[in-house]
Amino acid sequence: MTVTEPAQGLDTSVRTELYRTMVLIRTFEEAILRDYHADKKPVFDIGAGLIPGEMHLSAGQEPVAAGVCAHLTTDDAITATHRPHHLAIAHGVDLRTLAAEIFGRETGLGRGRGGHMHLFDPTTHFSCSGIIAEGYPPALGQAFAFTRQGTGRIAVAVTGEGAVNQGAFHESLNLAAQWRLPVVFVVEDNDWAISVPRRASTPIASNADRAAAYGIPGERVEDNAVEAVYAAAGRAVARARAGEGPSLIEVHTLRLWGHFEGDPQTYRDDLATVAEHDPIPAYEQTLRDAGLLDDVEVARIREDATARVDDGITYAKNSPSPDPATALSAVFA
Incomplete structure (x- = not known):
């Protein structure tokens, strides 16, 4: 099933909170x-600077995080990909410890050892990994534990459209369906698996159609529409909490920036128009047209986001680097 419509009668406070979450993430x-x-100038050096190493940013994919995580509590678990910041923030991971990592x-989530692709926060049950489709199997374990505990908690597993051809994706859907586990599978379709367009790797237009092979509901949300994501996620989360088993949601979202920072993106044929589809100004205009936002409120939301982010970044920069003498302290062997 393809979805483009928002939830009917969506509360105004929910709509403005979705916008607020998206602005904070961006x-x-x-x-x-x-x-x-x-x-990292004048010549880009991936190993230099305050933040060395690869960096995968999620600009454009905020509607997925905002729409899905609005239905979760920090008692629910979520596993993310190598592009995880939007989901971490929407799920309530502390901005200070996130930035520090x-x-x-x-003072970071992993005491500075993991970096941005290996975030782990037991207080909000958030984790991610740089391995493709890796988050799906751990989500099954979390969902299985929640079932045995009888708590009503659920797990959400997020991956990209390039990962749905991995064995871990299909094995996870199969086992979750067989055991009726309380898990919601989410696929972020941003059209590009690194530099490979989905048309070159996947023979069907909607990965949500794959849900039928496992006897579970599947929905595809078009247009990167945050309210439609919220509606689809609401149905899937309610089904999981009611003990009715897993669901699959695919969101046709957008990657505004490169696969990684420093990516020249010479493979993309949509760069000239990609900024026109930025979901944040589009949703802001929707809320303005509905009379829910004006210049004053937009400024207040942006100022609040800036203050929170500045606090987190300042905390990170003022925190100490790990002592090299402790390099082996968390190594098993």
């Missing part, structure tokens, strides 16, 4: 973008 990633590139500082 503000955070714009700050990371600035600091990531600030000292990205900067590789001792």
Whole structure:
């Protein structure tokens, strides 16, 4: 099933909160973008600077995180991909410890050892991995534990459209359906698996259609529409909490920036128009037209986001780097 319509009668406070979450995510990633590139000039050096290593930012994919995580509590679990910041923020991961981990500082989620692709936060049951489709099997384990505990908690597993051809994707859907596990599978279709267009790797137009092979519901949300994501996620989450088993949601979203920072994106044929489809100004205009936002409220939301992000970034920069003498302290062998 393909979905483009928002939830009927959506509460005004929910709509403005979706916008607020999206703005906070973008503000955070714009700050990371600035600091990531600030000292990698004049020639880009991926190993240099305050934030060395690869960086995968999620600008354009905010509707997925906002729409899905609006239905979750921090008692629910979520596993994300190598592009995880939007989901971490929407799920309530603390901005200070998140930023500190990205900067590789001792006060970070993993004490600066994991970096941005290996975030782990037991307080919100959030995790991610740089391995393709890796988050799906752990979500099954979490969902199985929740079932045995009888808590009503659920797990959400997020991956990209390039990962749906991995064995882990199909094995996870099969087992979750067989055991009726309380898990929601989410596929972020941003059209590009690194540099490979989906048309070159996947023979069907909607990965949501694959749900039928496992006897579970599947929905595809078009147009990167946050309210339609919210509606689809609401149905899937309710089904999971009611003990009715898993669901699959695919969202046709958008990657505004490169696969990684420094990516020249010479493979993309949509760069000239991609900025026109930015979901944040589009949703802002929707809420303005509905009389829910005006210049004053938009400014207030942006100022609040900036203040929270500035606090997190400042905390990270002022935090100590790990002591090299502790390099082996968390190694098993």
